[in-house]
Structures are given as C-alpha cells and as structure tokens.
Amino acid sequence: MQHIAFIRRRHANHPWGAALSLLWLAALGGSALAFADAPPASGAWDYLRPQFYADREIGIGDAAFLNLEVPASTPDPAATPLTVRFGDRTIGQLKQLRVIIDNNPSPVVSTFEFAAGVRVAEIDLRVRIDRLTSVRAIAETTDGRLEMRSGWVDASGGCSAAPAAAAGGTIGDIRFRNTPDGKALQVGIRHPNNSGFQIDPLSGNPIPPHYVTHIRFSADGRTLVDVDAGISLSENPTIRIASDTALPEPVTVEVIDSKDAHFSASWRGPTTGGETISDAASPTASR
Amino acid sequence: MIVYRLGWTMALLTIALALPASAASAASAASAASAASESAAQPFALQEVAPGVFVHFGRMLPLDAPGHDDIANIGFIVGEQCVAVIDTGGSMRIGRALRAAIKTRTRRPVCTVINTHVHVDHVLGNAAFSPDHPSFVGHARLPAAIARNRLYFVSQYAGDLDQPASAQQIIAPDRLVQTTLELDLGGRRLSLRAWPTAHTDCDLTVFDEKTGTLWTGDLLFRERLPAVDGDVSGWLAVLDDLARIKVQRAVPGHGSLALDLAAALMPERAYLQALLEGVHEAIDQGQSMQEALDHTAEAQRPQWQLWDSTHARNVARVYQQLEWQ
Numbered sequence A: 001m002q003h004i005a006f007i008r009r010r011h012a013n014h015p016w017g018a019a020l021s022l023l024w025l026a027a028l029g030g031s032a033l034a035f036a037d038a039p040p041a042s043g044a045w046d047y048l049r050p051q052f053y054a055d056r057e058i059g060i061g062d063a064a065f066l067n068l069e070v071p072a073s074t075p076d077p078a079a080t081p082l083t084v085r086f087g088d089r090t091i092g093q094l095k096q097l098r099v100i101i102d103n104n105p106s107p108v109v110s111t112f113e114f115a116a117g118v119r120v121a122e123i124d125l126r127v128r129i130d131r132l133t134s135v136r137a138i139a140e141t142t143d144g145r146l147e148m149r150s151g152w153v154d155a156s157g158g159c160s161a162a163p164a165a166a167a168g169g170t171i172g173d174i175r176f177r178n179t180p181d182g183k184a185l186q187v188g189i190r191h192p193n194n195s196g197f198q199i200d201p202l203s204g205n206p207i208p209p210h211y212v213t214h215i216r217f218s219a220d221g222r223t224l225v226d227v228d229a230g231i232s233l234s235e236n237p238t239i240r241i242a243s244d245t246a247l248p249e250p251v252t253v254e255v256i257d258s259k260d261a262h263f264s265a266s267w268r269g270p271t272t273g274g275e276t277i278s279d280a281a282s283p284t285a286s287r
Numbered sequence B: 001m002i003v004y005r006l007g008w009t010m011a012l013l014t015i016a017l018a019l020p021a022s023a024a025s026a027a028s029a030a031s032a033a034s035a036a037s038e039s040a041a042q043p044f045a046l047q048e049v050a051p052g053v054f055v056h057f058g059r060m061l062p063l064d065a066p067g068h069d070d071i072a073n074i075g076f077i078v079g080e081q082c083v084a085v086i087d088t089g090g091s092m093r094i095g096r097a098l099r100a101a102i103k104t105r106t107r108r109p110v111c112t113v114i115n116t117h118v119h120v121d122h123v124l125g126n127a128a129f130s131p132d133h134p135s136f137v138g139h140a141r142l143p144a145a146i147a148r149n150r151l152y153f154v155s156q157y158a159g160d161l162d163q164p165a166s167a168q169q170i171i172a173p174d175r176l177v178q179t180t181l182e183l184d185l186g187g188r189r190l191s192l193r194a195w196p197t198a199h200t201d202c203d204l205t206v207f208d209e210k211t212g213t214l215w216t217g218d219l220l221f222r223e224r225l226p227a228v229d230g231d232v233s234g235w236l237a238v239l240d241d242l243a244r245i246k247v248q249r250a251v252p253g254h255g256s257l258a259l260d261l262a263a264a265l266m267p268e269r270a271y272l273q274a275l276l277e278g279v280h281e282a283i284d285q286g287q288s289m290q291e292a293l294d295h296t297a298e299a300q301r302p303q304w305q306l307w308d309s310t311h312a313r314n315v316a317r318v319y320q321q322l323e324w325q
Helices: A002-013 A015-035 A044-053 B002-018 B021-041 B092-105 B126-132 B142-156 B232-243 B261-284 B289-295 B298-303 B307-322
Strands: A066-069 A080-086 A094-101 A108-114 A120-127 A133-141 A146-153 A174-178 A184-189 A212-219 A222-228 A238-243 A251-257 A261-267 A275-277 B047-050 B053-056 B074-078 B083-086 B110-114 B135-139 B175-177 B180-184 B189-194 B204-208 B213-221 B249-254
Touching (some): A044 A094, A066 A146, A094 A120, A108 A120, A120 B289, A174 A261, A184 A261, B074 B092, B083 B092, B175 B189, B249 B261, B261 B289, B261 B307, B289 B307
Parallel strands (some): B083 B110, B213 B249
Antiparallel strands (some): A094 A108, A094 A133, A108 A222, A133 A146, A184 A238, A212 A251, A251 A261, B053 B074, B180 B189
C-alpha cells in the first residue's frame, strides 16, 4: 500500500521520477527487487509522517527537548556527521528517536528504541546524503510527547559514492573508543554498507546492496538501545552514544547485516584505555 | 566510390540534424559563451620563470566556481629537439589554450606530456595534445588512479570536456615512472621521480637540470590550502625529502613560484602536522568527527586561502583513515 502511494507520488510531482527510477532499476539489475518498494526521491516526509505518527502533535520549539546539528555543506557526502543532543526534559525519559533524510532514496536512516530509564544525552551518526535535503530528528518520550528538529544539508552523490580507499579490513570488526570520563562510547563497525546505488569504478558494474540492518547495545543481558539501520548509514557505520553519567560496563554490541551475518563485541570499560579493539567479534552467517 | 562516400556524409548529416537540437545547441551555446567571456576576462598568461621554462599560474578559485578549470599551475619546458608539457589544466579549453601558447614561443614539437598526478585540474586538458602524438608520462600508479576516476570525471566534469563528454578523452600515461626516469629533450635533461603516497598515490616531480627548476606538482601548495587525497603521514615524510633537494626555484602545483624550496615547504608542513595531530587527538579523546571538524588546526586558518572549501574535507578524510589504524 505504502509503495503504491510512493509510485503515484513520483508520477504526480516529478514527471521524470518514474522514468529515472526505472533507469535505476534497470541499472541495478539483479538487486532491483530489493529497491522495488524504495520510497520516493522527494517529499518523503509527507508520507512518512502519517505512517509513523498519524495525526499526533509534533512540537518544534522546546530547546530542553532535543537539538540537531548538521553541517550546512557536508565535508563528505558519503559520511556526513550528524549530532542529536537531548535536553533535561528528555534524558532518562527517551522512548524513540528516528532520523530521516527527506531526499535520500531510502529516507529513514535509523530508528532507535531506548529501554526505559536509559540516560542517553547525545547520539552521533555518519550518514550518506544524496543531494540537497532537509534532515529530521524526531524524538518521543515515555509520556508520549513528540518533538522534531530539522536542518538543511547541501551534498551531492553520497548514496552512489564509490567505496572509499579507507574501506577494507575485516568485515564485522568492531572498534570502540570512549571519552576519558567514560560517558561517551563510539562504536565503529567494519562494513562496506553498500547502498545498491554504487557503481564499481573499474568494471562499471553496479555493486549489490549489502548493509547493516540492526545494531543492539546491551549491558548485563539487558538491552539498552535497539537500532534499525539501512543504506543511508555511511561505509563503516559509526554510532556514538553519550550519557550524562558513566556508561555501564561491559557494553555488548550485536550487529546483523542484510545477508544475515551476525557480529558482536564487548567494550570492557574505560579502564582498558582509550581504545578497545573487539576481542569477541564473532562473524557467523547463521541460518 | 565518391557517391558512396557522399552517401555516408549525407547520412551522418541527417543523423546530426535529427539530434534533439534544442538541448545540443543550448549546451554548446552556453559553453561557447562562457569560454568567450572567460578568455576575454582572463588572457592565457605565461611567465618564463627560467630560460625555456614557462609557467601558466592557476587562479585561486574553489573547484565548484566558474573558472575552476584554470586553478592549477601548468606549463612546459623547451629543449633543443622538442617540448615537454607539464600538466594540461582542468579542461580541454585550458589544454588547447596551453597548446596555442606553446606555438607562440617555439616551433619545436611537443614530444612529451607529463602529468604530476591524477586530479582533474592537472589532467583534463591531456586530449588537447593528441594531435601532437606525444608520449604521455606519469607515475606507475597513475593508470590505475585514472581508471578509478574516469567515470566520475566524465559525469562530474562533462562540461570541461569536448561534447559529448567521453571516457576516451581522459588519457592515461603510456610511459610509466616506477622510481625515476630521465627524459632528453635535446640538450636538456629532465629527471622525473615517482613518490610514495602523499598528496595522492601517484605524485610525480620533474626536475630540469639545466636551470635547477623543480616542478613539485601538488606536493607543494602555496597560499591555497593543501587538499589531502592520499596520506598525511606519507606526505610529511615526502616533504622531508623534498626539502633536501638543492634547487634554484620550485614551481608549486598551486600558488606562487618559490626561490627557497625548504622555506616554501614550511607553511604546508605546519598545516599538515596540525591536521594530523588534531585528528589523532580527537580520536584518542573519543571525540566524534563533528567535534574534530570544530577544533582541528583552527590556528592555521589565517595562513591560507580557500580554507572553508577544503579544510573540512581534509579533516573528514583523515579522521576516517586514522580511526581504523
């Protein structure tokens, strides 16, 4: 149903949209099926809002709720930094955060579900941005209140950018870096996160989509944050979570990708120094 | 036979006429207009920095501004037998302007076209020299770098190539430099040296023994902020080697002629060092890429032109390289 609406939207708003998407599907060849129900090239918010939030009120003015920081012009379209900061009103009462890039071929970047009482003060991501777009962060607290912030980012070609030279390494390697006070933890996952819109620069052939779909943070057997992810995260997906208090330790990170490979690693706390290379990475293609 | 040929000509004409005229003519009119206004505003200047060594100094413009095809220092060296071109500019237009300028200075043929590295502002004019049938010379890794970038160049810089833009216009070297290569232009020897990964992975320098002139390519930026597309640590190491070479003058890839090479390298060294240390520190402190962007090497800003369009990209690139080392 949703997908039919998107196709109609293409026809209605952008006479070239349907033709271009057909070209894309043709170019993608075998991987086309994965994108047959991809959202539209523009105007995604008009369709996503009723789907996710129905007619609920969404506030936009409360600085104590959340703030979004994005660069007006990106330093790297394929890895644009994005920071969401939560205010006093929100910390400890977060239920969900959703990040949307309106003009990306896959607009919903990530949805974060927070366990009750988890004190997250900040989340940093690195995202692919395909062209000039508004970027939105929508937060929901446990009492059902919604707030949204948005910003414009000028970029070009982040979803189709060729794999970077800095890519490589062993897929599924997980690297942790913490701040000296132990309140923030950056998790980097070695993964091409191929969007399906990339072309192999040497052969000219499309690179099939292959991306991280799910990331879970847990401590002591209890889930802290559950993240649904997709092709709009950068190569080597990186998420930094900061709290207003010291993070629990160890924190375990579990990752699943679109080929159903599972990876996991644990961070054993700031006492081990500024950096911990995953010692428990366990790439297993299950099922 | 004549009739047959005529028939083909007519057929081609018909095809040409049948092309979507509006799009084609609008594009060519626009490019002709911009070329005309560019050349009217900015005649192709040449400076003879040493006997037989001619440089066209590029403009201080960002890569997305009008005139972006004319930002690199390019030029040629005249021997007793023939001419070596060093970099060809960022468009066919600039390549042709350089070729025309050579003919005003010498009747000797162009035998060699040298590319100092893969970037558009140095290589897109290569095909303008095809009628001279020169040998194209570059770093041993330049062919692979061009192969990686060909599709990108043709799509992103189509307006800087002849229409229709095609991959064939991006000419790769046919003579490769593994470590060093001597070229004889007749009574004039050039020594070429291929460097480890620094500004890019295919940096090449050219030394004219007769006048002691070193063409550094983009291993040396002056005034304009250096752009990192290779490896900062590698680049700093290469600067150590460059500073030890005895030269009379150096032609940088961007910026003004240097008479004291070791001194001219110092601002670039200071920036690259601050960039490397700043990003290292940010990563060690668990800072996000955004925090690194906010703080890294800020003290260097007053020293450089085009900071805003280049520095953030440098930080983002170096951060993503170092975080996995």
